[in-house]
Structures are given as C-alpha cells and as structure tokens.
Amino acid sequence: MHTIDFSVTGMTCGNCENHVREEVGEVPGARVLEVSATSGLLRVESETPLDVAAVIAAVDEAGYEATVV
Numbered sequence: 387m388h389t390i391d392f393s394v395t396g397m398t399c400g401n402c403e404n405h406v407r408e409e410v411g412e413v414p415g416a417r418v419l420e421v422s423a424t425s426g427l428l429r430v431e432s433e434t435p436l437d438v439a440a441v442i443a444a445v446d447e448a449g450y451e452a453t454v455v
Contacts, residue, residue: 389419389431390438396450397423409444416441428452 397403403421410418410430414437420429430441438454445452 387431387433388436389429390436390441391455392428392430392441392445392452393455394421394426394428394445394450394452397421397426399423402448402450405448406445406450409448410441413437413440413444416444427455 394406397406400423402423406421406428407418410416415432415434416430416436417432419431420427428445430436442452
C-alpha cells in the first residue's frame with residue numbers, strides 16, 4: 387500500500403471535507419483514509435503508486451488547494 391498525506395487549505399467545515407472526499411474518491415485507485423477541515427490533513431492510499439497530480443487536481447476541482455506534506 388502507498389499512503390500520501392496532503393495539506394489542504396480553505397476547508398472550514400464537514401461539508402468541505404465531503405467535497406474533497408468525493409472528488410478525490412474519483413481518482414483511479416485512490417482511497418481517502420482521512421480528511422479533516424480542522425487540521426487541513428488529507429490522507430490518501432492506493433495499492434499502486436498514487437498519481438499525486440491527479441489528487442491535487444481533484445482537490446482543486448473541489449475548490450481547495452493541496453500540497454504534499
């Protein structure tokens with residue numbers, strides 16, 4: 387398993403977390419383990435190497451910004 391943590395800025399509530407979870411969940415092979423508006427943490431895992439750019443693009447599509455921690 388491959389696990390990558392991202393720092394997400396702009397999330398303020400549970401609804402924000404749901405938007406991020408939904409968008410990142412559409413990235414092939416990605417599974418959201420944790421997303422927290424309080425800490426800004428997004429933890430994603432996949433069985434194969436994760437397409438980091440696709441995850442960042444998905445977070446952007448949800449309306450937020452992400453960087454690899």
